[in-house]
Amino acid sequence: MRDFVTVNQQPYSKNRSGGIIQGLQGRRPRFGLATRIVISVVVFVLTAEFMIYVPLIAHYRDNWLRNRLSAAYTATLVLEAAPRAMVSPQLSRELLDSVGARIIVLKAHGTRRILAATTLPPAVDEIYDLRHWSFLQSLASAWRTYFAADNRVITVLGAAPMGGDGIEVTMDEGPAKEALHSSAARALMVSLTISALVSALAVIILHVVVLGPMRRLTTNITEFGADPENASRIIVPSGTTHEIGRAEEALATMQDTLVRELTQKKHLAALGLAVAKINHDLRNMLAAAQLLSDRLGNVTDPLAQRLAPKLVATLDRAIRFCQTTLTYGRATDEAPRPRFVDLHNVVAEAAESVCPSCGSRVAIVNNVNVGFVLWADSEQLFRVLMNLMRNGVEALDRAGPARGRSAQIMIAADFAGDDVIIEVADTGPGVPPSVRAQLFTPFSSSSRPGGSGLGLAIAADLVRAHGGSIELAPVDDDADENTGATFRITLPQRRRPAVAA
Structure with missing residues (x-):
C-alpha cells in the first residue's frame, strides 16, 4: 500500500507579513542615520577644536602680555639711558601709552624704582609673574580674563634689562580682555568652518560608502518582507568585498532559502488537504473491503483459510491508520504503548505484508531467534520494519543485487547492554552519498520514480518516539560501492528479557 501523508503546515500569511512590515514602516525614527x-x-x-581652542586662547593671552613686557622693556632702556630728570612728562606718558601701562617699575639689587607712572590705581586685582609660569596657571588666568569685569587692574612681572631683577608693568586688563575676545571669536569661526567642511565631506563619503548600500539593503528587506514568496525580489549582491557586500550575499542566500522553504510548505499544505480528502474516502473503501473479507472465513478452501486472517488483520491496521489520520505533518501518531513482544513474529508478519508473493525475486531472511522478546509497541515496530523492508525490496527490484550476490533482505537482532540492536540489511545498490545527509528528511531522500521520500522519515519518527535511534550503518572505505544498505535501530529496554532457547 502506498504511503499517504498530510502536512498540517499553515501557509505563510502575506497579510500578516505585510502588517508587520507596515508597522515597521510606520515607526520612522525622529532622526535618520545621515542626520545622526x-x-x-x-x-x-x-x-576636538575645544580641546585645542582653550590652550590656543591661553597662549594668545600669554603672548599678548609678553608683547606688553617687550614694549615695557624697550621703554625701560630709553628711560635708563636718559640723564637724570631729563625725561619730560610728555615723553614719559607717550612711553606709557605705547606700552599700554599705568606704571613701569624696575627691580634691581633688592630695590624697586618707578621709571614712569600716570594715575595710580587704588588697588591691583591680580599679579602675573611670567618668569615662573605653568600651563595650568595660563589656562586659569585666561579663563578669569575672559569673564572678568572691565575695570580690573593687573600687574605683569617679567625679566628686566641691564641685569635687573625684574620689571613690573601695571596696566588695565580691558585691552587684554578685548583682544582675547576678538581672538576667541576668530578661532570659533575657524572651528565652525572646519566642522562644517568635515561634516559635509564625512556625510558625502558615508553616503557613498555606507548609507547608500545600507539603504539598498533595508529597501530590499522591506520589499521582500511584503511578498516573501516572490523570487524576483531576492537581492542581487553588488559583488563588493567589504562587510556590506558580504551582508548582501548572506541576505541573498537567506532569502533564496526562505523562498524555497515557503514554496515547499505551501505545497505541503496543499498536499495535506488533498490527503485528508483521500483519507476520508479511503477509510470508507477499506471498511467495505473489511466486510467482504469477513466472508472469506466461511470459505472452505485451505489457502483462503490461511490468508483470510492475515487479510483481515491488514485491513484492520489500514483502517486504524485512516481513523487516526496518520499523516506526517499533523504528527497524530499515538504515543507508543510498549509491551513485551516477540520480534521474530513481528518480522515474519511484516515480511508477509511487504512481499507476500515475491519469494522468487527477493528473499527476506528472518535471522531473529524465535522467542526473541523485546520491549516495544508491536504495531509501530511493525510499521518501522515494513517501511525498511519495502525500501529494500524496491531497491532490489529496480537495480538488482550487487555483483555475485543474490537478492536478499536480512533482519537480525541482538542485545547490547540495556539496548536492543536491530539491523535490516539488503544486498542492493546501497545509498548514494548525495542522499545520505538528508536520508531521514521528509520528501528529500527518495531516489526512485514515484517515491514520496516519507518511509524512512516515518520510521525515524516512530523509533525516536520509543526513545531510540536509527541510522544508516557506515560503509567501509575499502569495500565495493554496491555493498547494499544496512539500517541499524537501537531501542532502549525496560529490562533484558530471557531469550528462548
Missing part, C-alpha cells in the same frame, strides 16, 4: 552622523561629526569636531 552629521550631528556626531559636528560634536566630535567641536570637542
Whole structure:
C-alpha cells in the first residue's frame, strides 16, 4: 500500500507579513542615520577644536602680555639711558601709552624704582609673574580674563634689562580682555568652518560608502518582507568585498532559502488537504473491503483459510491508520504503548505484508531467534520494519543485487547492554552519498520514480518516539560501492528479557 501523508503546515500569511512590515514602516525614527552622523561629526569636531581652542586662547593671552613686557622693556632702556630728570612728562606718558601701562617699575639689587607712572590705581586685582609660569596657571588666568569685569587692574612681572631683577608693568586688563575676545571669536569661526567642511565631506563619503548600500539593503528587506514568496525580489549582491557586500550575499542566500522553504510548505499544505480528502474516502473503501473479507472465513478452501486472517488483520491496521489520520505533518501518531513482544513474529508478519508473493525475486531472511522478546509497541515496530523492508525490496527490484550476490533482505537482532540492536540489511545498490545527509528528511531522500521520500522519515519518527535511534550503518572505505544498505535501530529496554532457547 502506498504511503499517504498530510502536512498540517499553515501557509505563510502575506497579510500578516505585510502588517508587520507596515508597522515597521510606520515607526520612522525622529532622526535618520545621515542626520545622526552629521550631528556626531559636528560634536566630535567641536570637542576636538575645544580641546585645542582653550590652550590656543591661553597662549594668545600669554603672548599678548609678553608683547606688553617687550614694549615695557624697550621703554625701560630709553628711560635708563636718559640723564637724570631729563625725561619730560610728555615723553614719559607717550612711553606709557605705547606700552599700554599705568606704571613701569624696575627691580634691581633688592630695590624697586618707578621709571614712569600716570594715575595710580587704588588697588591691583591680580599679579602675573611670567618668569615662573605653568600651563595650568595660563589656562586659569585666561579663563578669569575672559569673564572678568572691565575695570580690573593687573600687574605683569617679567625679566628686566641691564641685569635687573625684574620689571613690573601695571596696566588695565580691558585691552587684554578685548583682544582675547576678538581672538576667541576668530578661532570659533575657524572651528565652525572646519566642522562644517568635515561634516559635509564625512556625510558625502558615508553616503557613498555606507548609507547608500545600507539603504539598498533595508529597501530590499522591506520589499521582500511584503511578498516573501516572490523570487524576483531576492537581492542581487553588488559583488563588493567589504562587510556590506558580504551582508548582501548572506541576505541573498537567506532569502533564496526562505523562498524555497515557503514554496515547499505551501505545497505541503496543499498536499495535506488533498490527503485528508483521500483519507476520508479511503477509510470508507477499506471498511467495505473489511466486510467482504469477513466472508472469506466461511470459505472452505485451505489457502483462503490461511490468508483470510492475515487479510483481515491488514485491513484492520489500514483502517486504524485512516481513523487516526496518520499523516506526517499533523504528527497524530499515538504515543507508543510498549509491551513485551516477540520480534521474530513481528518480522515474519511484516515480511508477509511487504512481499507476500515475491519469494522468487527477493528473499527476506528472518535471522531473529524465535522467542526473541523485546520491549516495544508491536504495531509501530511493525510499521518501522515494513517501511525498511519495502525500501529494500524496491531497491532490489529496480537495480538488482550487487555483483555475485543474490537478492536478499536480512533482519537480525541482538542485545547490547540495556539496548536492543536491530539491523535490516539488503544486498542492493546501497545509498548514494548525495542522499545520505538528508536520508531521514521528509520528501528529500527518495531516489526512485514515484517515491514520496516519507518511509524512512516515518520510521525515524516512530523509533525516536520509543526513545531510540536509527541510522544508516557506515560503509567501509575499502569495500565495493554496491555493498547494499544496512539500517541499524537501537531501542532502549525496560529490562533484558530471557531469550528462548
